[in-house]
Amino acid sequence: MNAVLCTQFGPPDLLEFKEVPSPAAAPGQVVVSVKAAGVNFPDVLIIENKYQFKPPLPFSPGSELAGVVTAVGEGVDNVSVGQRVMAFTTYGAFAEEVAIDAGRVLPIPDAMTFTTAAALLLTYGTMDHALRDRGRLRAGETVLVLGAAGGIGLASIEIAKAVNARVIACASSDDKLRVCREHGADEVINYATEDLRERIKTLTAGRGVDVIVDPVGGPFTEPALRSIAWRGRFLVVGFAAGEIPRIPLNLVLLKGCEIVGVFWGDFTRREPHVFAESVAQLGTWFAEGKVRPHVSETFPLARAADAIRTLASRGAIGKVVVLP
Numbered sequence: 405m406n407a408v409l410c411t412q413f414g415p416p417d418l419l420e421f422k423e424v425p426s427p428a429a430a431p432g433q434v435v436v437s438v439k440a441a442g443v444n445f446p447d448v449l450i451i452e453n454k455y456q457f458k459p460p461l462p463f464s465p466g467s468e469l470a471g472v473v474t475a476v477g478e479g480v481d482n483v484s485v486g487q488r489v490m491a492f493t494t495y496g497a498f499a500e501e502v503a504i505d506a507g508r509v510l511p512i513p514d515a516m517t518f519t520t521a522a523a524l525l526l527t528y529g530t531m532d533h534a535l536r537d538r539g540r541l542r543a544g545e546t547v548l549v550l551g552a553a554g555g556i557g558l559a560s561i562e563i564a565k566a567v568n569a570r571v572i573a574c575a576s577s578d579d580k581l582r583v584c585r586e587h588g589a590d591e592v593i594n595y596a597t598e599d600l601r602e603r604i605k606t607l608t609a610g611r612g613v614d615v616i617v618d619p620v621g622g623p624f625t626e627p628a629l630r631s632i633a634w635r636g637r638f639l640v641v642g643f644a645a646g647e648i649p650r651i652p653l654n655l656v657l658l659k660g661c662e663i664v665g666v667f668w669g670d671f672t673r674r675e676p677h678v679f680a681e682s683v684a685q686l687g688t689w690f691a692e693g694k695v696r697p698h699v700s701e702t703f704p705l706a707r708a709a710d711a712i713r714t715l716a717s718r719g720a721i722g723k724v725v726v727l728p
Contacts (some may be wrong), residue, residue: 406728407499408708411462413453416709417715419465427503428677429477434448434506436471436489440522440698441497443708443724444555445619448716449497459495465712466497466726470512470521480506490521492529494669499645499706500728507676513687523697523723524686527555530641531563532682534617538664539637539672543568545614548604550628552589554722556619556641558698561587565567566694569615572607572626574600576718583698583721595624604631612659617641625649629659636661644718698722 405426408419429435447465449455470490473483483489483506491509496502512521535541547564551557552573564571565588573589575581581592593603604613612633618625622645629638629651638661656663672679690696700721703711705728714720 405500406705407464407467408705409462409464410451413451415463416451416712419451419670419709419712421706421708424499426501429480429503430695431478432480432506433503434473434480434483434489434509435479435501436469436491436509437474437501438469438471438497438499438728439518440470440671441726441728442468442526442555443711443715444526445642445715446494447712448508451712457494460472464496464499466499466708467494468492468522468526469497469502470518471502473509474501476506479605482506483509484510488518488521489553490525492525492669492672498705498726500705505659506568510683513690516690519699519702519727520546520697520724522725523585523699524695525683527559527723528558528563528666528668528686528695528697529672529679529682530687531556531617532561533668533671533679534639534641534666535560535563535569535615537678537682538666539615539639541567541569544570546570546572546608546633547615547617548572548574548613548628548631549584549589549617550574551618551620551644552584553594553645553721554619554718555697555720556588558584558619558722559695560617561589562695563689572604572613580721587698601627601631604628605722608633612636615639619644621645621649622647626651626655629661629663630657632659632661634660634693638662638663639666641666664716699725701725702727704728
């Protein structure tokens with residue numbers, strides 16, 4: 405089979421497209437023929453040895469996939485050969501076949517395509533956990549989403565609207581903000597041309613926002629936090645800008661607010677029953693048309709490096725998907 409391999413840490417240019425042996429299903433594992441693999445920001449970090457998980461070289465990046473089960477290992481009873489599934493892998497998905505722990509595999513709804521399934525689990529799973537669980541978002545509250553045109557951002561908008569919250573989407577261009585409105589944003593802020601704090605103040609009549617989604621970090625974190633409402637919740641999702649902000653803790657005291665970490669990967673492992681409920685809710689919302697992943701570009705497996713580069717350059721709107 406063919407796979408994209410990281411043989412040395414560094415930028416996407418160093419990835420290699422090679423033929424490697426097909427995997428076998430060990431006890432507790434399944435083998436999946438990969439039909440689509442989502443590209444996520446951890447893929448950018450893991451090939452540069454900057455992610456919290458550090459696999460031994462060589463390895464294939466790729467943290468989520470959709471495909472068909474071709475083999476099951478001893479002790480597996482939750483899936484069967486021929487079943488359409490989606491899975492989260494941490495790494496390994498940019499290949500034609502992958503061996504995965506059976507507990508990381510979930511059935512794909514009949515009406516969902518492989519491409520959509522490969523764009524759903526990580527971003528929507530992360531943000532359902534972030535908003536409803538960690539952020540305790542309630543109907544009628546206002547959510548501010550930074551980096552709102554990315555995969556995490558669009559998922560945040562749709563999930564917040566599914567629970568009847570108001571959404572203010574922030575992005576760096578009018579084209580990106582147009583897509584945010586198409587996915588349900590009530591108000592938008594172009595933080596390349598507008599003063600973030602002043603616009604938030606205007607849009608909330610000076611009250612501030614109840615929940616802030618920050619998958620970006622960098623220079624907009626602090627002004628957003630300064631615009632949070634009393635008892636607000638600031639959700640730390642990631643640092644796509646590359647800079648981990650240093651927060652003046654007096655702001656947390658003065659606002660009576662919370663800074664809340666969102667680590668979806670560990671959540672799925674530590675709280676599997678809550679995770680299962682979250683996935684079920686996402687399935688319901690998909691059937692109702694309330695969540696619909698936006699895939700802006702697809703790439704063949706041999707061009708997975710280009711797919712990662714597109715995401716790293718912040719040129720993607722919504723999700724990028726690799727199609728083996």
